[in-house]
Amino acid sequence: MWNDFKDRRDAEGQIKKEGRLPPGQSLTLKFPVLHYGPVPHYPNLDKWIFRITGLVEEERTWNWVQFNQLPRRKVTLDLHCVTRWSKFDMEWEGVHLQDLIEAGLLKIKPEAKFCIQHCAYGYTTNTSLDAVLSDNFLLATHYDGHTLEPEHGYPLRGLMGAIPGQKAETDRYLWKGGKWLEGLEFTAEDHPGFWENAGYSNTANVWREERYWTGR
């Protein structure tokens, strides 16, 4: 108990020294679970479909087999939850939108300014287009070398974190990554999602501590 606490405090001191602890956050060594509603279960992925819709040259639907043939990357991310825990140096793997663009699999129209993540049970979350195109956003299938746990978003989640040591304008709180992700919609207008409508910030910048909605 005492040892755990001391390790946590030491780790937090180090991270703070490196300038990686956003204001009002504290370091956790656990991986808390946070979401509204029940955990959806996917006993088999035969009927799973991922959709890309809206302002793209061609809308896409990929089944699970096709999704797993897309280009993949590994990304190390620091995650910051608005409930004030941060978890550092997490190893994720999945699909990055820039790689899809480069492979000619995704062509976003110039009118698109926002991206809406659509998840199980109608949960959505919204960001500006630049946020989902940044290095710190991933469509993640694996954490720490393993497929996601059901409560962390299996089989696929959006993940909005921070690249360790690179403070970016696009570093957002973790609710900007939808668990049980089923599709992305590119839009010209913004559509505030579930937590945004419940009073959380639309922009959610972790360095400016944008936690709550104060108007756009």
Ligand SMILES: Nc1nc2c(c(=O)[nH]1)N[C@H]1C(S)=C(S)[C@@H](COP(=O)(O)O)O[C@H]1N2
């Ligand atoms: N589908 C869905 N995704 C969601 C949420 C949710 O309620 N539903 N909550 C968000 C919030 S508030 C947080 S902090 C993170 C938590 O991710 P974790 O449970 O893997 O830590 O998921 C985000 N993604």
Ligand SMILES: [Mo]
């Ligand atoms: Mo959250």
